Amino acid sequence: MDHYDPSPKALRTLMTMYWSAQGWRTPPVTPAPADLGRAVAAGVMFDRKRSGGHDEWVAAARRTAAQTSAREVGDAFLESLGSRRLDLRSALGSYAVARALPDHGCEIRPGNPWCVVCGQYPESAEDLDILNFERFKWGGVRHYQVPYAAFDLEQFARAPRRGPDPEDMRLARELVEVLRGLPPGVPKGRAAAAIGMLPGNRDQRDVLLDVLALAGIWRAGWCSPAAELLAGPDRPDPAPMWGVDERALREYLPALCQPGAAAGTPEPILRVPRR
Ligand SMILES: [Zn+2]
Structure with missing residues (x-):
């Protein structure tokens, strides 16, 4: 590969x-042919x-x-x-x-x-x-x-990867602790501000929260996990849920699970009744 x-x-x-x-550049700047050729050869741009x-x-x-x-x-x-x-x-x-x-x-x-x-x-x-x-x-x-x-x-599949290093893991543990401490119903903007210790800008932190929500790792109410979004056009509207879903965390990011959060333990997720 x-x-x-x-x-x-x-x-x-x-x-x-x-x-x-x-x-944003509107319209985008068309690259010089030589620059485009180099970017295509580097595998990061496409010629069609x-x-x-x-x-x-x-x-x-x-x-x-x-x-x-x-x-x-x-x-x-x-x-x-x-x-x-x-x-x-x-x-x-x-x-x-x-x-x-x-x-x-x-x-x-x-x-x-x-x-x-x-x-x-x-x-x-x-x-x-x-x-x-x-x-x-x-x-x-x-x-x-x-x-x-x-x-x-x-x-x-083509991305070079080295695997998470100790600093990545430290940031990840901090991220999950902050998310666990957020109150139900927290607006996205406040959640993004709360994870300001992560390197990057506000837009990148917003996307990070979307990604965690789609994976079902962080149940945020305003964005359902992909599995629920794609459950079909006639699905019932699921009740909003809030919090870090330990089951999804265990599946995607097992190193960040709380001690004792082994398979079969009750999920500490909070289900908020619909008004
Ligand atoms: Zn389709």
């Missing part, structure tokens, strides 16, 4: 294409869009999820905390979505141009550069879109 080069030098063309010190039908993207997402494990994306999430390798952080959210994705055909209902199961259009042509930009810049922003989840997990 060929790896891509995640160094700032290799990423410079991709990052400056879409972003400046003032924010990728078209696919609904079923192709679903199959790609499910296939890549089956080739990855919860522990593998969990370890990459941990490594992202101190290293600021946001590309490694993204895979946890995409894995949670892709794993929960049922094998299904495009189900269009009257009045909806997209599939009611997964939200995809029947056909799409994806600009892989912008997906990769978002991946490296924020840890992804559209994990819930099937083409992104498929692309992200394919890239994850």
